[in-house]
Amino acid sequence: MTYRKYLWEKIVEFQQDQSLINYPINLYELCKQNEWQLITYDQNSPLVDISNDGFSVYRDNEYYIFYNASIHENRIRFTLAHEIGHIVLNHHVEFNCEIILDNSVGSYIEDEANIFARNLLIPNQLVSEIEYKSVKILASYFKVSEVAMATRLNTLQIDNRFLKYDKTKPLEYCYNDFHTIFECYQMAFNRMHGVRY
Numbered sequence: 001m002t003y004r005k006y007l008w009e010k011i012v013e014f015q016q017d018q019s020l021i022n023y024p025i026n027l028y029e030l031c032k033q034n035e036w037q038l039i040t041y042d043q044n045s046p047l048v049d050i051s052n053d054g055f056s057v058y059r060d061n062e063y064y065i066f067y068n069a070s071i072h073e074n075r076i077r078f079t080l081a082h083e084i085g086h087i088v089l090n091h092h093v094e095f096n097c098e099i100i101l102d103n104s105v106g107s108y109i110e111d112e113a114n115i116f117a118r119n120l121l122i123p124n125q126l127v128s129e130i131e132y133k134s135v136k137i138l139a140s141y142f143k144v145s146e147v148a149m150a151t152r153l154n155t156l157q158i159d160n161r162f163l164k165y166d167k168t169k170p171l172e173y174c175y176n177d178f179h180t181i182f183e184c185y186q187m188a189f190n191r192m193h194g195v196r197y
């Protein structure tokens with residue numbers, strides 16, 4: 001399936017405009033800065049019937065993200081990133097929906113939000129730099145599920161093909177923690193495989 005050029009442009013624009021440099025990304029802070037209101041519910045709430053994970057609402061020019069706070073933190077993070085995707089990609093306005101429910105508009109809208117989410121949580125450029133890609137270690141670093149991490153690794157090429165960054169505005173990631181963890185990991189891996197320094 002071919003996604004709209006708009007999707008890729010919006011992902012790049014958002015990453016650059018928001019100066020997203022610290023990972024794992026703080027989604028609560030990101031919502032606060034953009035004045036997207038977060039509203040939690042739990043497993044006993046009737047809102048679970050709308051979605052077990054979460055959903056977003058656009059009303060009176062304000063965005064609200066509702067999410068089930070009783071599910072695993074990593075899953076919550078993906079839900080928030082997915083709903084942020086619907087907001088940034090302008091789905092509510094474009095499709096004239098106060099609330100976007102799974103498959104209410106079309107599955108490609110859900111796919112777009114998922115593609116946005118994986119690039120928001122785990123930027124391609126960061127992961128592409130690592131030689132030995134361990135799903136487990138990367139998942140724990142970026143605070144995502146191992147399933148989400150595996151999907152991220154399987155989609156590096158497709159995303160790299162479409163994401164076009166403005167070279168005059170380079171993304172400057174906060175590499176400190178990231179490099180320390182991965183240099184240790186890489187050295188341990190090399191030692192295990194008999195690589196001498």
Ligand SMILES: [Zn+2]
Binds near residue numbers: 082100110
């Ligand atoms: Zn959705």
